[in-house]
Each structure stands twice: as C-alpha cells, then as structure tokens.
Amino acid sequence: MVSELHKQGYQLLRAMPQVSGSGAYWRLIIGPRAWFLREHGARIAGVHYYEAPLYTSGAGNEYFGWKDAAEDNARQLALKFAERFPTIVAQSQGRDWEYVGWYLEMLGWAEAGHFPQVEFPGLETFDPPPAGVPVEGYIENSPLRRPPGGDADDR
Numbered sequence: 001m002v003s004e005l006h007k008q009g010y011q012l013l014r015a016m017p018q019v020s021g022s023g024a025y026w027r028l029i030i031g032p033r034a035w036f037l038r039e040h041g042a043r044i045a046g047v048h049y050y051e052a053p054l055y056t057s058g059a060g061n062e063y064f065g066w067k068d069a070a071e072d073n074a075r076q077l078a079l080k081f082a083e084r085f086p087t088i089v090a091q092s093q094g095r096d097w098e099y100v101g102w103y104l105e106m107l108g109w110a111e112a113g114h115f116p117q118v119e120f121p122g123l124e125t126f127d128p129p130p131a132g133v134p135v136e137g138y139i140e141n142s143p144l145r146r147p148p149g150g151d152a153d154d155r
Helices: 002-007 074-084 086-091 097-111
Strands: 013-019 026-032 040-044 054-056
Touching: 002 013, 002 074, 002 097, 013 040, 026 086, 074 086
Parallel strands: none
Antiparallel strands: 013 026, 026 054
16 A cells, blocks of 8 residues: 555655564554654654554454455555545655665565564564564565665654
8 A cells, every 4th residue: 555655656655564562463654754763764753653544453454444445455545545644645745766665675575475674662673573472474684674764853
C-alpha cells in the first residue's frame, strides 16, 4: 500500500515497522517524512506516535481497523488510505527518491520472507531482537541499512 502511494506521488510517506512488546504481533505505523527522526528513518517522533495510523497483525485483514478492506489489494488499500487520512497523504506529497529506493529494496527482502527492519522498543533497528521474540526470517547481518532520516528532531 505504501509503495502504491509512493507511485502516486506521495513519496514523503514513511513506514515504521515494529514488534509489539509481547513479541506476538507485528505493527506498522505510517506518517509523513516530517514526523520521522532525522537520525533514524524508521522511528516516528514521539509527539506523533499516537496520531499516526497503526496496523497490527493482530487485526488480521482489517487494516487500520477497516471492516471493508478484507479483500482489498495494495492499490485499493492505497485509495482507502488516501480517502481516510487525507491530511497525512497531503503532507506526504513530493519526491524522495532515496527513501523510495530504500523502500523498494526492503520490499524485495520482505517478499523473500525476511524482515530486517524491526523497530523493537528500546533497540536499534538492526540489533537482533531479544531472545524469545519471534521475528520470522530476521537477517542479523543484512546488507539493507537503516532508511534515510526524516525531518523531525524530537522523540
């Protein structure tokens, strides 16, 4: 869905993958580049954490809590996201080829079953997850590096 929005000219849209504190669920937090930290492109600034749209794998195919999206493909989800979060999408209009290139490479890893971008609370993005946290296909020494930084300074 994020990649579809990138193709539509919203390249400033960013994603923060995260494992829940219990390690049982995978989460995805989405927002504009302005909300993401300069020094860590996979972390949203704390002041924006609770206003950003959140998906958790615990919701299954009810993306962002939407009961009408269970059968939607990525493009259809992108249309709904743009309709339901117009302010975030408007703030994400523009070009960011560096991030979009990084995102495309990350998608290639994910399609192969590897999720090297895991933002676990308190850990750096590429540190191994703590013992007992199930992160399927985690690559400890991945050549995929941290995404380019955003524009936010605060946590």
